[in-house]
Amino acid sequence: MTVSDDDVVFLRSRYGSKALDVAAEFPLTSASLLGDLTKLRSRYPEHAAALVETVRARRRAAGKLAYADALLADDNAVQQATATPVAALRAAEIARRHPGALVHDLTCSIGAELTTLAAAPGIGAVIGSDLDPVRLAMAQHNLSLVGGTAPTLLRADALTPTSTAEVFIADPGRRNSGGRVFGIDQLDPPLLELLAVYAGRPMVVKCSPGLDYQHLRTRFGFEGQVQIVSLDGGVREACLWTDSAGQPANRASVLRSRPDGTTSLYEVTSDDPDDLGAPGVGEWIVDPDGAVVRAGLVRQYGYRHGLVQLDPQIAYLTGSAVPAGERGFRVIEQLPVHERTLRSALAARDCGSLEVLVRGLDVDPDRLRKRLKLKGSEPYALILTRIGRQGVAFLCEPGVRAATRD
Template structure:
């Protein structure tokens, strides 16, 4: 729940008191925590509860002002840092974030950063978070700056549902482009958006394997598709420039489920080419080969098992626990696990997928991380 401007001012003025609070912040303690805050902060107790709860996610800098919605919607700081570095490498010196919310894109940015938002409370939070006066209230569809690049993040949900078509964004993608024609744009979108008609560069970013967003850049920044995979302090960038793409083939020593950013960007074959792998089926994203790429994980392959025989085969292997991956077949992992009724002692993994027209289970040893010991000989 958002704050009133008065609540934002109160939170900013009472940071030391709020930081010193010792609350449990569990489901069972929520009522007691709320009562403590109401007694201590009166009518602002609700706002303080919202703030400490939002901060507990650890997603954003600990001293920032935020509410639950803005914290959940905020771009991860790692992704914002990559974008700022990318723009700086392109020779950009200034950026205007026309849907700035609480200011994540401006955090430690090497660019001259301007921010604006229609929500007065979020503008106040962004000013506090970035200690900047270059943040103001404005509609995203008005021209309010001379910055070299405009950054936008149209609303990705409507009526409680995730938006999947560019024309359904709020404001619509076409309207953002039309209102700022002549400007270079970087437009953040949900990674599941259909961006097949976008003529400029599209990047899909993940953090620690979890896909976070797509970003559509106007053609001035190039064209094509790019996957940006951030793990710790390492950023791995994969583009679509490789032309010698491998065909699907037999299953090798390992099975690899590529990073979601690779899958969403449509670069599975390109990743396979770079890493000496190939697909097990041209329509399925699982890869196979004799090595596990650096910084990733995979599964040592054991055998193909018809779905009808999976339970008996798992029993013969004394399986007691099971990691289940599914792609290309309608199977609920939780229901499948219950159906297997595992009573053994050994851990395994199974990939339920489709090869050709046949649904199949690929039985594997437990997931392992890449290392020289995981190379087949």
Template sequence: MRYLGSYAGKLALAEVAGHRLEGRSLIADIDSARTRFGDRAAVLVETVMLRRKAAAKFTDTAKFADTSDWLFTDEALQQATAGPVAEHRARRLAGATVHDATCSIGTELAALQHSAGFVLGSDIDPVRLAMARQNVAGVPLCRADALRPVTADAVVVVDPARRSGSRRRFDPRAYLPPLDRLLDVLGEREYVVKCAPGVDFAALRQLGFDGEVEVTSLAGSVREACLWSPGLADAGVGRRATLLDSKEEITDALPDDCPVAPVGRWIVDPNGAVVRAGLVRHYAVRHGLWQLDPDIAYLSGDTLPDGVRGFEVLEQLAFSERHLRGALSVRGVGAVEILVRGVDVDPDALRSRLRLRGSAQLSVVVTRLGSGAASRATAFICRPSR
């Protein structure tokens, strides 16, 4: 660690970075580094390769720090918040005094230092703390346990560990530090706590949390659920979906009087953050859409919202593999994207069994409509907007 941050270590890293370290040259490049730097070759090669992975995760935003000379561990890089997500959180904390109590290698600090009134970091892991000292030079740091805050009036940001090796921790009480103990410690403070995207909202309420749950998506996938203490939440907001790709936010303070009606020209599969936050109806009202079924997240409309990928309905039929295969064959379909909600169908397995031959490419939306005895599986053959 000390060597990597030294002048000699930086020169060695620059030399190793000159190698491709991929494909056919990987073994030869590692041998070259081992010949040149002996036992230190492994950590040099690992650091260079981690920096390359980090480039896509962090440096695709305008304000985020240049991470080309950062230090990482593989686990810390995997756990680190993506640059755009960290920057979004920092914007919500603009002007505040913020204490990142699990600062790790410094990802959140790098975003916060551009917008917070004052920011400091702490972590219980001395190795990650040492990396943060190089990565975010100038930000005050100290070693401390997140369950024993060393600040009094700052907003506390905490990112509990949600993995044990390669296994995910689904129970928030199994986080490190445990979420129930965190909420007890931070009960009288303003705080922001990151959670797994699939965290059980009912379990959060059972733990006494009564603030805002924000579910954030980036590049089409849900990245995290974030707990905002009541004093940091907007009035009347308990759930929020933040779509960073489209710069849109949907909250449960918006109207949700969404009708249920037969399919229109388009089917829309809402962003995962909207679905996860339970805001499908609110999203539908904002965009003039309606539900195909009150318990299914698919929406429909005669006009496709700007910037949203949709599926133009060409044909509707009762779902069966035989009927679907025939309808696709008539259209000369050879490649098909299959989306499923509310029906026990494996899209990949279904695609294989359809045995399609043709040159056209279309999409199929399979879903359940109705409930009880009136419930029926339905397939929509569609043309995707993009």
């Protein structure tokens, strides 16, 4: 569903606000959508689709974006928007590197990142620009939720410099009419053009977590810092920083939500020591956070926590304890990767539920679980990997998360 300029004007009005309250009372699920939309059209014939789109976007934004219950947004914008804790981390880093700077978000969309930048201490002023007038109108509303001095909003092409800002941010679009795109030349605007237009100026570009940044370095000569960010176990983005002087080449930033609503952070960088002991099998197997793995910093993480690798080419770590806040699996026995052997071992232990983790082998966890025909009642975990060229299986107790120290 699309939202028009007229829709945004309506949604921002007092009458539109009440209409959104009415729409929020409908389930708006796939099964009910047609009937819900028909009822809303009987009351708001010109704006029913926009009401549905906005309410569903707010529901998707819940737990991801600040002010989710009052945002004006569409589904695609919410999907691409940076989660508030991740945006806050970036804003704090910009303020640390460039205190008092004027920051220009070149692809501000609905203003999700702008709201965080505007509220961040240490940032001087904020500009947001976008080509889409509807998204800009949404951003204007969303920024009004924050209070204080609102950022300046401009309608402008990201590839046409329109300000003398000291730091630029861009989040190129990763969807087109055919769905999600993955090539750096398919982004909107294209990544290499962005980097060329703003060459020599501090720039931060948010990219998909699956970005092949090694290819970007070796093929296209990118020399900045690559920061991989995860939130609550999910890798959210690869962030490119062009002002990399004195900074490590790679950085993993791991954010975790606390029960009190705050967020914890730890980081691992390519400047950290990585001299690990000889590979082996310890009491526990630890699967590092995805940001650490994607950033290529497993050895640095292992050194910090006194762990070693099962194999030098595999990202599983092992040792006598699980790092605070991390999830580990206590090893019961090592087995060959033979289905008959695994089925027999699991049956002997009355296994009824099984978490399967795979790294380094071509195994589908769901298909394997079905073929193992579990009939018991006890939970276990099975880690399938390789040591050298040999596939190995580790039957483990269910994964547990070590207590945090904060």
